[in-house]
Amino acid sequence: MRGTGAGARCVGYAGVAAAGLLCVGLWTGKAPGGATGPADESWSVATLKETIEKLRPLHRKLGKPRPGEWLYHHPEPGQTFDQYVRSSPVVPRADRRTIYVQPLGEFTPGRRRIVTLTAEFIGVFFSVPVKVSSDLPLSVVPESARRTHPTWGDKQILTTYVLDKVLKPRLPKDAFACIAFTSWDLWPGEGWNFVFGQASLRERVGVWSIYRFGDPDKDEQSFRLALLRAMRTGTHELGHMLTILHCTAYECGMCGSNSLPESDRRPLALCPECMAKVCWATHADPVERCRKLAQFCEKHGLKSEAARYREFLRALGAR
Ligand SMILES: [Zn+2]
Ligand SMILES: [Zn+2]
Numbered sequence: 001m002r003g004t005g006a007g008a009r010c011v012g013y014a015g016v017a018a019a020g021l022l023c024v025g026l027w028t029g030k031a032p033g034g035a036t037g038p039a040d041e042s043w044s045v046a047t048l049k050e051t052i053e054k055l056r057p058l059h060r061k062l063g064k065p066r067p068g069e070w071l072y073h074h075p076e077p078g079q080t081f082d083q084y085v086r087s088s089p090v091v092p093r094a095d096r097r098t099i100y101v102q103p104l105g106e107f108t109p110g111r112r113r114i115v116t117l118t119a120e121f122i123g124v125f126f127s128v129p130v131k132v133s134s135d136l137p138l139s140v141v142p143e144s145a146r147r148t149h150p151t152w153g154d155k156q157i158l159t160t161y162v163l164d165k166v167l168k169p170r171l172p173k174d175a176f177a178c179i180a181f182t183s184w185d186l187w188p189g190e191g192w193n194f195v196f197g198q199a200s201l202r203e204r205v206g207v208w209s210i211y212r213f214g215d216p217d218k219d220e221q222s223f224r225l226a227l228l229r230a231m232r233t234g235t236h237e238l239g240h241m242l243t244i245l246h247c248t249a250y251e252c253g254m255c256g257s258n259s260l261p262e263s264d265r266r267p268l269a270l271c272p273e274c275m276a277k278v279c280w281a282t283h284a285d286p287v288e289r290c291r292k293l294a295q296f297c298e299k300h301g302l303k304s305e306a307a308r309y310r311e312f313l314r315a316l317g318a319r
Contacts (some may be wrong), residue, residue: 038098043282060252070257077248078246084280096174097128097176103123106138106214109217110217118181124296127288140234143165154185158188158189159186167205171204182210182211187209198234198237199241201240202243239254248272250274251267253274269293
């Protein structure tokens with residue numbers, strides 16, 4: 001977001017305002033392997049379309065964007081399930097199915113616990129194997145790709161350096177995607193104050209940061225809030241890595257966010273159109289996926305999120 005205010009964060013920085021979830025599409029390179037349409041499984045286009053209709057009544061449509069919100073400042077076209085399938089998205093293949101979470105730099109014990117739990121959640125959310133890679137030290141990011149924010153003083157690292165120079169050369173052979181997770185603040189370049197995360201739509205790399213998500217080492221409530229934020233942003237960025245664009249239809253985990261309050265209003269769940277994209281891309285059974293997500297949320301004290309997934313299961317005629 002440029003030129004307008006988004007809360008106290010952006011005041012006084014040469015007219016450039018705080019940027020939220022920047023999810024820049026780097027439309028270079030071809031979809032590796034492309035996507036082949038499944039025929040007669042639970043994740044087939046026809047079956048998923050029936051699933052969408054069952055879930056649609058449970059989801060709230062987005063209202064008209066207001067000043068400060070992502071869509072007010074970044075008018076975007078959205079993407080239906082049909083449009084997604086036709087876009088030759090990047091999807092996991094049999095030989096390239098694992099998502100790697102790459103810790104970058106130091107983590108406090110609370111933040112380290114969040115890395116572990118978020119990696120587990122990502123596996124359930126995308127129904128693929130997830131591995132947490134060995135830590136990379138922050139020294140892999142040179143001084144030329146770091147800065148101190150000119151007004152706020154936050155120490156920041158350049159997202160594009162992380163994507164292009166740190167992750168791409170290290171992408172494991174069996175990786176569907178690799179996403180770095182760091183405690184450092186992120187900044188995507190000239191004209192932006194910060195980002196929570198950034199991902200490539202087609203090159204299978206992304207990065208997100210826990211820096212702005214509160215102090216998970218303070219108490220259990222702060223831990224849970226930071227965990228929720230980390231899971232929300234991590235799955236959002238990984239959604240982009242499946243070539244899913246921002247959602248403009250519903251209150252959905254794939255909506256763009258311009259600020260932490262806007263991001264906090266988004267559900268941990270996907271709307272039916274975006275859920276269908278994920279299930280189609282990963283060959284996940286929507287009911288099984290939902291059940292496992294409900295169980296994960298119950299196990300980790302995320303009560304309202306668990307209740308939401310249970311509600312979806314009932315609408316799908318399951319428990
Ligand atoms: Zn995004
Ligand atoms: Zn959506």
